[in-house]
Amino acid sequence: MSLRQMEYFVTVVQEASFTRAADALHVTQPALSHQIKALEKSVGGALLERLPRGVRLTPMGRAFLPHAELAVRSAAQARRAARATVGAEGGELHVAALHSIAVGTLPDVFARWRAAHPRVLLRLHEYATAEALEEAVQRGTADLAVGPEPFGRPGTVVPVGEEEVVLVVPFDDRLAGRTTVTLPELADHAWIRCAMEPVVHGERFLDRACASAGFQPRTAVWTEHTSTAVRMAAAGVGVCAAPAHIVRGAVGEDCVVLTPDPPWKRSLTVYARVPPTGAAAAFVDLLRAAWPSPGPHDPHEDCAPPAA
Secondary structure, eight states: OOHHHHHHHHHHHHHTSHHHHHHHHTSOHHHHHHHHHHHHHHHTSOOEEEOSSSEEEOHHHHHHHHHHHHHHHHHHHHHHHHHHTTOSSSSEEEEEEEHHHHHHTHHHHHHHHHHHOTTSEEEEEEESSHHHHHHHHHTTOOSEEEEEOOSSOOSEEEEEEEEEEEEEEOTTSTTTTOSEEOGGGGTTSEEEEETTOOEETTEEHHHHHHHHTTOOOEEEEEESSHHHHHHHHHHTSOBEEEEHHHHHHHHTTSSEEEEESSOEEEEEEEEESSOOOHHHHHHHHHHHHHSOOOOSOOGGGGGSOOOO
């Protein structure tokens, strides 16, 4: 069994066709079929079922696929890491991030990176939840991940800054003249909820926070993305909670931003399965410089986690 054979197998599964996989791999179809047969002989059974049109995984193939994908991705990471040791002036860097961070913070960071390292190709992978982000890093999808501190601590974890969650209301809201607000004051408001809202101990964060304040949030609209929820709130559909950096990126000055009292904050990190070197290390340094590190941690600020 070889890495090349696993790469061929993964490509056939992705393309669902030997013909398309051969084209993608720049090999002949007979050569590809020979390598797949050699792989199947090595594992002791059929991995793919050949159909008149396309292919289908066998039960053995379904069990083998995630391990093959991990091996192929890990090999790609190893090649990038090896190239990165000669400096940050070549190759490519894969960065995974929560959607809110990708929209609100990374554009400026990527612009600075491109100005300093124009020969490094950046590939951004966006995820809706912190759990999906951490899982992607474990699978080897990216070299680095930017998000909340991972629960499983996959390897190297570096604090890079702090995320503050704010509340968004339109200019004609009765609280628009304020800068801060307590959660009970919003008990009569309708809320814009987002599918990216994190789950804490089996309960959505806003439900948990509002329950602590003595009420149940009345939902007006469910959205898929945080940026959409911010736009809805600015238009007057309801109030929404969102990271401060995405509010600036989504609507600029077209809404009123209120700070919860007490504030909602959480630390953000950049993490990877292995210690960052070369281009990855340079990116971590740039991210930390662009996003100042948080001050001393106040445990009372964790009364409600921020929205993802």
